[in-house]
Amino acid sequence: TVPNKAVVTLQPNWSEIYRGETITLRCEIKDGGDTDWEYEWRTTNSEKPLNQNELSIRSVSASHSGVYRCKGRKKSEKSSTDWSDPFKLTVSDKPRPVLNVSPSWLSAGASVTLNCSVEDQSAGWRFYWYKAAPIQLDDNYSYELLPGSSGGTEQDSYIVHGQTHTAGYVCRAGRGDPVYYTYHSQPKFVWTGDFHSSVSLTVSPDKAQHFISDSMSLKCKGNSGEWRVMRLATDSHLSNCSSWGTMIGSTCSLETVRSSYAVYWCESESGEFSNAVNITIQYTHIILQSPAHPVTEGDSVSLNCYLRREVIESSVFFYHNDKLIQNDTRLELDISAVSKSDEGFYKCQYSRKESAPSWMSVQAVSRPKSSSVPVLLIVGLVCGIVLVIPLLVLFCYRASNGENFYFCN
Template sequence: MVPIKPTVILEPPLTQIYSSETVTVRSSKPRATLTAQSSVIPAGGSVTLSCSVEGSAGWKFDWFRRDSVSSKAQLMRGNEANRVISVSQGGLYHCRGGRGDPVYYTEDSSDVTVVEIFPSKPTVTLQPSWTQIYSGETVTVRCEIQGGEGAQWTYEWRAAKLNTPPTSNEYRIIRATESDSGGYSCRGRRDYFFSGWSDIITLTVSFPSKPTVTLQPSWTQIYSGETVTVRCEIQGGEGAQWTYEWRAAKLNTPPTSNEYRIIRATESDSGGYSCRGRRDYFFSEWSDIITLTVSYEPRPVLTVSPSWLSPGASVTLNCEVEHPSAGWSFYWNKAVADLSEKSSSYELLPDGSGTAQDSYIIHGQTHTAGYVCRAGRGDPEYHTDHSQPKFVWSADVHSAASLTVSPDRVQHFTSDSVSLTCEGNFTEWRVRKFSEDGRLYSDCRRMTGSTCDINTSKSDTAVYWCESGSGEFSSAVNITVQNDGNGPILVSPVHPVTEGASVSLSCSLRTQKILSNVFFYHNDKLIQNDPRGELKISAVSKSDEGFYKCQYSGRESAQSWMSVKVTMSGADSSSSPVWLIVGLVCGVSLIIILLLLLCRCRQSKCADKPPDVIYSNIELENFGNKWKHHKPEQSAVYTNVKTGAAEDSLMYAEVKQPKKEKAKKNKGTSSPAADAAVYSEVTSGSSLSNSAAMQADLFFTLLNVFSS
């Protein structure tokens, strides 16, 4: 076969050209075509290359490879009949065809680039390692290929908004802005080796929020000795390696941490606190100032209501501290007299330790007593001082200790001699005084034994009571000293007046003890529009309780409170009709039972039998106040009938009934049954033939018992 005659082609097709012009002379020799199955060889894999010459057959192929663009092509395989080969190395490949003898070669094919993937996947790291940074900070993004150390890699970057992506393994962002936020990934390239793309690491650039100074506990008002922690918080800056700067009140060495702990605060710690964060060369803004105020230890204020009470009433204590919502717990104590120290000790009340409520209720208060409170908060707990004692005064004279006043009146003139005497089964006493200005006095100026002698002055207007060495409190009394030497005083009893008793109120001058033409007022209302010498109340009732004052010649006395002590007699008398009805019903029932017994005894000739005793137990319900039932054994009525021979001329009916007088409070026991026994003498003669007379006598006896 005759080889194809080549043809020369000029480009441009000009046979006449001039100096400095360019012309390309091209042979019409055929060109081999190289195609690759893929331009990328996966790690550990291979790709297929195909070489062809268009329009003819019988060709054999030569395969060439270069390691780089500048290197010389090396023959891989020559005179291969197979137009398809498999390669596992990256590089620049081309081929050519040849046939005949001598061999006629085609032109070389164009280069085909095949790259080989490096088996190790790169990693993007940040230095510093914070994925959250702030505007103005500097960060270095680095691409690292494990196992590729020492190789001459170039790098490709997929970075957020990079106009000129770097080819080195580091990308340094100086004075970052929010536009630098986004995902960063990389891969390495070495000749015809490529790594895979790394995983994306996301960088967030933001403007930091303003730091905030907080207090723990959150009280801006604290007291000397308390502990507080001042903390700097940067929202969104968690996990960052911040150091801190403080502008703090009188800090010689401000801390660099985010917390500043003040232990046992003093007033010098008062002031404003602010902070800012620093990270490398970046600074946050200064926080707003928070002002801490340290003041002297507070003293709570205790109030009691009511301050004067009726025995058995409930008393409410209230403890008030500055800033009451600031986490206080409250402690409630009773003041107990300590005569050896001339002071008082404090006993914790039941369930009175660390209550969340600022009030405490005492049920069933019966006597004068003193109370204090204090507050605590924090961990470890900080305690305030105790409050000033506050007293609940009872005018009940039946307490274990009592106080008598001589002369027995509330109001006195200045320079009067007044004696206050403590009474009771105690050897040690002290008289206490609570003045108008709220001061508590523990000792009498002139104490002789159990009597305190006072030469009165205006400052002696106060509430007085006795305290024993064992902590017992007497009733309390008011003493009022008239400062106007020419004005009258009201003569009224110091202690409460028992309901139903009589009382006389009068008006007196220093120079004249008994006055006439006096007007009396009750709760500021004129009692009667005619003057008199004294005000007599023959039977005092609860409605007579209140403030009284007198007026003489246009001058008024001070007013004094007269208390009325209620007795239970009224309540007992109100139940008398009920007892009368119950007594009648029970009496009739008892008579019927006795008649039946007598009839049975007559039928069986009981007179000839030995004497025996027959008991009939009848339970009576006590319909007293509030209709409470007594225990059956306390309300049993026993009828003891003794029968015997003809010579036994007496028969006794013993009736035991509960005593109607109300038991003392908290005692709950009736008088002994013997005190209520009633014996009725019935003459029966020598036989029981006079039964009708005996029945009548017994009926009237029972009627008398139950109606009394």
């Protein structure tokens, strides 16, 4: 036996190895110098390494898991090293990263932050970011790389600026050369309740809370010929209407609503998403009937506290963002002209029974931008008279204070 020590090393030296990666196990002789060595391997699995100093595995699998040992023998002599210490190789299943989005509900034009997390986060991963587009034949999505992420990013976060519509996002990670990719993450969504002209979802009856025995229909509107209505429940289970309702044309009908809480939206065959709605299903005897869709500034709104089997005998309490705003025997809270300050969570309470809170979204009134056409007409009327003078050069100036006044000379 020679005093040199044999050691099994792993390249790349990552703490976790996943199915499908390319790895190399190497037998290194410490202080081996220029000696010409022969090598011998032992494993606890079915792998039969050749008598070489390297064992390269192009696509590692669970069958390669086990303990590896090696030793070196001098070709010119019969002496050899001791067996190396055991090296344990564990091959794990291909990972699926987890994507989180913030915020999950949009204010128009807000920035959305995506965060992608992988097991062993620091082990050489680069992150790839995608926007999800519906595939109408099933519940799957196609993925389109977001700008600047074709080569992956070192950062595990990505910011989408100016998002205005409901959208789905996906991430995955890659490392090594050639690049080894994880699975794609499950799609995560950022929603908006605002209507858009291309595609929209309406709920009938228009209320955010329902009793468990209620029926409900969801109708998709837009220029698409094919639709699917999607639901994401609190257990993160994503499914379409065919799993829990009846889809006829552009309408999904539910005879009995069962999911205690879910977000619903429409997806078109052209890859567009509609507004989204929160629906809460109550198993108790009290609900707050509030609009499932955004209300417009200036509109009148009535929020109703609905009791299934009881007669009102005492005060009903209405809360806005947990602040008491009405306390009498009326079952409704009337707002004659809604403003943006009325947006928020509402709930009602009666006889120690409390409804679930519902978010009421208030949509600002769109005001048309000032047009330059009237200004041009005024300029033409005021200065056009002078144009009848032959060979006159006309100069027009805008007022220095930026107002829409023009002077001609």
